[in-house]
Amino acid sequence: MRLLIVEDDLEAAEYLRKALREAGHVAELARDGEEGLHAAIDGEFDVLVVDRMLPKREGLSLISELRARGDTTPVLILSALGQVDDRVTGLRAGGDDYLTKPYAFSELLARVEALSRRTAPQAADTLYRVGDLDLDRLSHRVTRGGKEIPLQPREFRLLEYLMRHAGQVVTRTMLLENVWDYHFDPQTNVIDVHVSRLRSKIDKGFDRALLHTVRGAGYMIRDGAR
């Protein structure tokens, strides 16, 4: 994946570039809003990571300008401004996701990967399949090995989100945001309890586990045989 990091703090940007390279991605740096805008227009990037408070051109203005030019490259806004309102203004300006500093790198990586997948066509598919687990988004039916698994509505949405991002790490906050539509830090392991319930329904009694815990990061659903 090719990323553009627009960040004026050189140390933070270098750290991010290095960490992304270790995760197998290529990242370019831009130090201010103007440089970032030009780089974003000229280069072909899969995801942009944009800080909000930038010299020369504010991060949100960069994003609005890009969107006004018809550029739909996914943008992750990275900012120290983390209040409810800041998130709303960030997303209204055209950002696709919002991450508050300080952040865990695993969280950033998971979100960036989820954003790159967002542009992929299978997001619109009606049928998700991981191994022998099938989820039909239209009939709301989940089957594994042809056997139907009854799920509560919220469990269905949880599984749906995990399967849409199959093979990717999904963090707890991503789940809270996308499945429950809350953006606060729940402070306790509420999400873990929900995931372990779901796991007991879809994995229990089958010899191959599909729903995995990624230590220090979150969860991932994938076909273990792969």
Add this chain to the structure above:
Amino acid sequence: MTALGKLVRTTAFKIIAVYLIVFALFAAGVIAYLARHTQQLVVSQITETVDAEMRSLQEEFTVGGINRLVDVVEARAQQPGSNLYLVTTFAGAAIVGNVEVPNETLGRPGWSEISYRRAEDPDDRHVSRALVRVSVLPGGFRLLVGRDFEERDRLRQILAKPARWAVVFLVILGVGGGLFIARRVLKRIDAMTETSDRIMAGDLSGRLPVAGSGDEFDRLANSLNAMLERIEGLMTGVKQVSDNIAHDLKTPLTRLRNQAEEALRASKSEADYRAALEATIEESDALIRTFDALLMISRAEAGEVRTHMADFDAADVANSVGELYEPLAEEKGLKFVVEAEPPLPCHGNRELIGQALANLVDNAIKHGEPVTPGIAGEVRVHARAAGGRILLTVADRGPGIPDGERRHVLERFVRLEASRSRPGAGLGLSLAAAVARLHGGELLLEDNNPGLRATLAIPVPAR
């Protein structure tokens, strides 16, 4: 600035000066009008008198000729305070009379105003003014009858002197009164200025003096005092906040530092270092959470989040938060009940209210393990509308909060000593209270016999 200069610059003084000028002009106008009117009256009386005299003398002439006229005039002219009389020949030589007039006056029949001298005492050089009428009699004789303006002049004097004094008095009284009132006003304002200077110097407990008369100054002082009260409250709050921030952040920071130091000193293997670093990250995450919560509370207190208010269903929030926490409660062996029947239309920030409710539920699950024998653990979330408010209640069966401390716990950032030692607890109630206040509502804490009943009361705007 001199005291007088300060006085002259006051608003009260300026107002009084303007009133004084307007009033003086008005008074002068009234006096002038009266004087003019009275004088006209006097003049018309003089005219009438002269006319009557003239008529009677002409009759005498018609009856008895010039001789008779001369006799009558002579007799009348002798009387004291008499009219002015003069009879002359055609050539203008005086025959009889008590006045000397210039010749051209006699040449002009009719009314005229003249200067004259009394004829009887030639030493008297006094020249007076008079209104006279001249008639030409048959035979070329001329008859002059007139009356002195003395009355008019005396009247004018009578009026003018008191009028002048009246104006002088008016000005003196006005200026004096103005000074008096301005000084009184100034004194109170000076007192206010003095107090505010003292308050600005740092004595926030100072209050402006209230005279108790309920006048404008009292009203001003009262509202300023209310403002000071609020400022003092805020300042105390800020101090409390910084104290608590210092505590809430320094404690984990110290732990963080100790852990790092400990790792450096005692770690032998890579696994040891890894464990220490992981513990460090965990600790800093907790620190960030605490910091976020503090920031969020202070922003909510400052009323900053007001922009993104919208309509939403409070029952949905109760249900979704309930659903989020239900497995956690079950895992802890607590019965979990949510009672929320939509629709419960509410206006506010759904995200914040959800977070506040989540905090209450989280608190209830963490602290809700029953301590009373014979009582089963239970967390009950209840949403309803009552009295123009949406009430979101979370009730548990835990130890609750002692009566005395319940009020105390709602004060900003105050945490129960017992809960301070437990990680992750404590700020939840403060945050919920801040969110409630932000929406113009409140957080109510009641006894659930046993347990704690926390209610977010959010007023719903009438439509």
